[in-house]
Amino acid sequence: MVSEADTRANYIDPALKAANWQSSNIIREHYFTDGRKLAGGTRGRRCFVDYLLHKDNRYLAVVEAKKEDEHPTKGLQQAIDYAKKLNVRFVYSSNGKATYEFDLETGKGDYIEFYPTPAELEQRFESTTTDLGQQLRNIPFHLEGAMQPRYYQELAVHAATDAIGQSKPRILLTLATGTGKTFIAFQIVHKLFQARWNRAQPGSRRPRILFLADRNILADQAINTFNPYEKDLIKINGEEVRSRNGVVPTNAHIFFAIYQAIAERENIDGYYKAYPEDFFDLILIDECHRGAANEAGSWRAILDHFTSAVHLGLTATPKRTDNVDTYDYFGQPAFEYSLKEGINDGFLTPYRVKRVRTNLDELVLTKDDQVVEGESSQDIYQVEDYDKKIVVDERTELVAKTILNNMHRMDKTIVFCENQNHALTMRDMINKHKTVTDPHYCVRVTSDEGKIGRELLEKFQDNDKDIPTILTSSQMLTTGVDARNVRNIVLDRSIGSMVEFKQIIGRGTRVFEGKDYFTIIDFRGATNKFYDQDWDGEPEAPEPGGTSEPTPPPYTSNPPVTDDPPMGDPGEPLPRLKIKLGKHRELKVIDIETRYIDENGKPLTLQEFVERLLQQLPGLFKSVEELRDIWSDPDQRETLLNKLVQAGFDKEQLTVLRRMFEAEECDVFDLLAFLAFEQPMSTRHYRAEAVRNNQDFFGQYQQDKAQNFLRFVLNRYEQTGVTELSRERLPALIELSGLGTTKDASQAFGGKPAHLLAAFKQLQHQLYHMA
Incomplete structure (x- = not known):
């Protein structure tokens, strides 16, 4: 039988070479996520593509390989999903004998005889890239040590620099908290520095950039990220201005400020007014959603002053009614990466x-x-x-x-x-x-x-x-x-x-x-x-008939007086009513409901949780006899438990399910057999007692030490559960039982470690087949 690897080696590789694809333009078996975090330090399946074709720092196509005897488009849908994540327009799916091309932009596909060449494929992207945009793409990321950007960070940086290359005045990047927005901002600045880009005369000088935040802690964290350019940066605040006899600093290229420190105050002009209106080429606004309607953190007056600069907003929050002004001002995001994606990707x-x-x-x-x-x-x-x-x-x-x-x-x-x-x-x-x-x-x-x-x-x-x-x-x-x-x-x-x-x-x-x-x-x-249906949803589409000129968020004219603002804590008055409860009242927690989250970020109710497990079980075992055989062997049981973890059910969740079904005294085996096949549940005590009374089983072992050890294991199982029966627990059980070392224990079972392990497994077979 011809394998998928044979298809790649015998058909796809030669076909790509014939189309002038060089090794430098092909990434084979490209893994681009870490896999969702699961229990016990394990990970879910990582996303990968068989081939990722690229040229001039742009991903151009994904190629999915199938076995020769499989349909050529069998893996097409998954390849399309991965291509969407990688912002790739073209997908090819092939079994070697036939190759199918799908265009994500038109939504159409057809079989082709030859792969397009790199030049032909790149030509299809010409309308989306300007000379400046391509120049910025070609500048390498600034990376230290073994650091590598995540796939979405690359895409976000390229989306922003492409937008700058297209002379867009307002740019928005929407990425979930914890995904590295400041790292992305730094890479954008780095590329602009290296290209000597500026609004007035690109190539003539390095840009002047203002990084705006509304909290000192945000500004200081950003400064740390920008350390490679520490000689080029300065923080604008009252202390710095006072040290310069009231003159704002201008001898830098990257300026950091919290808006409260430079905004207009009562009877005092804002520091920002001391800068010419065209002084900055780019303004980065961190957590820009905080400048939305009715918030004291409005950037309006500052942005209005520096209207000639490119305004690039960074936010973690998709469009909602309570931050609609952010999206009105910046327009639709140039790039988005949601919390749901970040969790499912394992980042x-x-x-x-x-x-x-x-x-x-x-x-x-x-x-x-x-x-x-x-x-x-x-x-x-x-x-x-x-x-x-x-x-x-x-x-x-x-x-x-x-x-x-x-x-x-x-x-x-x-x-x-x-x-x-x-x-x-x-x-x-x-x-x-x-x-x-x-x-x-x-x-x-x-x-x-x-x-x-x-x-x-x-x-x-x-x-x-x-x-x-x-x-x-x-x-x-x-x-x-x-x-x-x-x-x-x-x-x-x-x-x-x-x-x-x-x-x-x-x-x-x-x-x-x-x-x-x-x-x-x-x-x-x-x-x-x-x-909420929009908990982690996509930003809303713009209203039809809307104006082409974005509306800036409203400006609050009385920002706080201090350089370090009260950081959003509300100055609410104390409630007027304070009560001391009567001494006879019983205060108690009446319910703690644990809800686990599915891959869409929604908490599962008890019924949904059980239904989800029931859907997974038929793919893991077909009958109660098969489940019994798997569960009787510690190695096969561990494999099954790992499959359950991959399906979203770890050992802790199974313990919660046992509690829900009042089966704390039962084995996980009994819970699974009940859910899948409606088998009556036995307790661990019943199972252990049935084996203790089986004289034929214990009669196989002549030494009292061997029999006592097996009875000790039964006691541990009855008290604690099936975790005591794993192969990894065997050395600890030997020590706890007082038998000594593994070598000493082997002597009690005939002198060979294999005999000890066989007895350990036979005990488990008795537990699940005799009771």
């Missing part, structure tokens, strides 16, 4: 949801409840009213204890509260019930904390430090916090804005070694936003 960490409900989610005040301050204005208070209309410290204490009970003690955790005072109370309640003695285990990080808060935040972001472990905040940490090892995002606040919700969830998505997922612990129902 971001997946998440699970724990929805917590308490018996205080609906509060009816009684005569036993004491009014500490204010007066009640309604009969029933809902969960969204807490810390807005009513303050109940006992509820915050219950939430604090529940947080500690649902996290590993040293897992980095961010708790989002309603406001700064709520964050203060939450910190105090967590510190009241914590078991770690360090005074900085849980700290509040809000604008009121000032410099101390920023220093604690820096320590929290240091992945080599365990302390601080828990941060409480309100809005300060919604954006710009690059802490890769965050394991828990706690929501004890109502979140009205989808944009803000996406930003908060993004705090946990960064990849870190050993971090298979992060957990969202939700006390207010905020995670219902996952069920």
